[in-house]
Amino acid sequence: MLICNLNGKIFAISNICSHAEETLDCGRISNGWIACPIHGARFDLATGKAKNPPAKQPIPVYQVRVEDDWIEIAA
């Protein structure tokens, strides 16, 4: 699992790219997506949907709740 902070909004997604099962944790984050650092597929942080090739399948996303200083994730 990978927890991302995009301008204060927290997302929890799978850390595994659906294309070739490489990790996403060094990927660039911008405009609601994360880019796989290996071949550049981008995934929507909210839905997990693949936004461009070579990935075609989505990645899992997890429900997040922020309470006070705690981040709770439904996994």
Ligand code: FES
């Ligand atoms: S491993 Fe992520 S796009 Fe290929």
